Amino acid sequence: MKIAVLDINGKDTGRQAELSKDVFAIEPNNHAVYLDVKQFLANQRQGTHKAKERAEISGSTRKIKKQKGTGTARAGSIKSGVFRGGGRMFGPRPRNYGFKLNKNLKRLARRSALSIKANDKSILVLEDFSFEAxxxxxxxxxxxxxxxxxxxxxxxxxxxxNNVYLSSRNFKGSEVITASELSTYKIMNANKVILIESALEGIESNLSK
Known part of the structure; x- marks a missing residue:
């Protein structure tokens, strides 16, 4: 699979890059893509949410009314969750939302995402470039x-x-990463994936294992 190599002016350099069919032209596995994106988003969650339960709030421990004869429900503590100011029943507790996926599935997901983008003609290959500052x-x-x-x-x-990375930080809609940082979520979240020519070898070697 060949694709034209562009320069930083958007012009065709006259050269073509060879994209591996095993990485950029497979039958996409949508479920693998879903799982990898789900894991990425789950790992972004801090999981630090917390609400005080009845054992953790301040309040009297006396029985607030007699057991029988009031015509209402029995009540033994003002800290019960049924009362205003009481503890939260089954409140959120700190937890880790992350889960594990095996390496082969994650590689399949990234290959599938790249194949989807290649099929949509949403991949560009750019010759290597840098800025002086x-x-x-x-x-x-x-x-x-x-x-x-x-x-x-x-x-x-x-x-x-660093010069390219630092130059890009003011653009919320554009992200610069290295080939080793490539993830399924970042591929699918982008309208256009721009691969620097020197990144192709690293991407293909990492995902062809």
Whole structure:
């Protein structure tokens, strides 16, 4: 599967990159994509929610009224959840929402996500580039040249490039990551996935195992 390599001005360089069929052209497994995205979102949850239960609030321990003869329900504590100011019944407790998925399923999910984007023609390959210094304007010019300045975009670098990364931080709709940070959620969340040419080898070697 071949795709044209563009430069930072959005022009065709005349070269083509070979995309592995085993990574970019498989039959997508939608359930694997669902599970991997679900795990990613679950891991973002802090799980620090907490409400005080009846054993944790301040209040008298005396029996608030006699057991019989009042014509109403029995009551032994003002801290009961049925009373105003009482403890929360079955309230939220701190917990970890994360769950495990095996590596093969996660690789399948990422291959499926990339195949979906490739099938939708939502993947671009860009030749390697860098900036002399972090500058937002330079990064914006690249987005404009690729016609993605008003879309959610994911730029995948072959390795760490601080100048490109720092130049991108002011754009909420654009994210710059390295090939090792690639996740199913980030792929599916982007309208356009822009792969830097040097990132292709790392992506294919990681996902072809």
């Amino acid at each position: 972090p500058k937002t304007k330079n990064f914006l010019n690249v987005l404009k040249a690729l016609e993605v300045e008003n879309k959610k975009s994911l730029i995948v670098l072959g390795g760490t490039n």
